Amino acid sequence: MYDLLEEVREAVENAREQGTVSLHENKEEQSVETSQSLLQYSDSSAPELGPEPPWVIAPPITEKKSVFLARAARVSSPAQAQQYLAHLLATDKKAARATHNMTSWRIKGHNDTSYQDCDDDGETAAGGRMLHLMQLMDVWDVMVVVTRWYGGIHLGPDRFRIINTAAREALVLGGFAKDAEGKKKGKK
Template identity: 60%
Template sequence: MNEELRDELEAINSIYGDGCLVPSNEENIYILTPPGESSSLRIEFPPTYPAVPPVVLGTNSTGEHGRRGDAARELSLFCQALSTTYEPGAVCLFDAIEELTRLLELSVPEEPQEEDTTAPENTADTQPASQVTVDAKDINTREPPWIISDPFIEQKSTFVARCATVTSTEEAEAFVQYLLSTDKKVRTATHNITAWRIKGPNNTTFQDCNDDGETAAGGRLLHLMQLMDLWNVMVIVTRWYGGHKLGPRRFALINQTARDAFVKAGLVSENPNKKKGAGKS
């Protein structure tokens, strides 16, 4: 195992959990279990990788909870993801896994639907699999008091953040559902990453986040709010994918966009070293 592959293996397992990428009993062959997927793949890393690309040998295991056809679909999409992300001389597995996640979201097979009397009348709108449209009568119909960031654009990907003050997790969840059910452009975006921090009665606190398919982005967004000491606030960062992989740079853009919304809402100073309401020395 060369040094670059060793570093990549450690990075992949630290991001997605131990066991995501492990060596097999065969030389230069590893088992990749993409996060959230039922099957695992056999991948060969030639000794000269990353000067030459890895080779996908096939499915290793279909997983006990996998549905018929899932393994073949995931194998085909991973090969597609690898072909679009590999560049000679650069490790590519992180970007390939992220691209696989995006492709799987776009290609979720349709299943026979049971009768659902609460389904919205307009079913023509396409939505990412991780998002759910909720009938307006089932949610808080009061429009959230959004403060919206400037759009941040890089290589045709666009990021926009919305923040609002909230007093309960129920209110935060209702605000998310209101946005998704009333704004088609947001609803059909590639990702809607959310985070909130709320102080309740009796010194109880509530913190939560949702990656919406952008692995680790929600946790980073929540960590930003912790560093800023923000409470009773929620934020949604929407990303429209522009066709170019941004790599780790996208995390900086997500947080930068969120921070712009916090600044516009008066929740944090323009000075990045000064916390909102800090009065602490």
């Protein structure tokens, strides 16, 4: 049902962009041309999204029909992190329709202040685990968004492993993680 409504909405938007929208009033069909002022009004009511975020996108991970996709981007303030998330949800229809868009970010501010935050988006404790991963990796001035499309099969606690694997992959691909060569190898 939702897909049908989305198709109808897209068809109406396409008709508006082409300049013709047909309305039905009193059983008479009228053709109404969309004026420039209507287009300007609809554009001015849309929130300012800003520039395209510089996402580093990790390869998707599929597990029992669920798909996980991680993105990472450098950020300098909590407001910028929220703006990047808003831009993602406004411009990527697949991400906007996803079951969950879990986020976390860590930012070093002026005078040794630090900002850390996370959002589960309904996937209980997932944002906190992503934030913990970022703390362990000592990653700063970065945000991570892991998008999950639920496949109908419960994953249980394995979902946290997959979410962290996807987030870690995006952080490594983006070069945000510290180089491990200078550190001792961890416990076996």
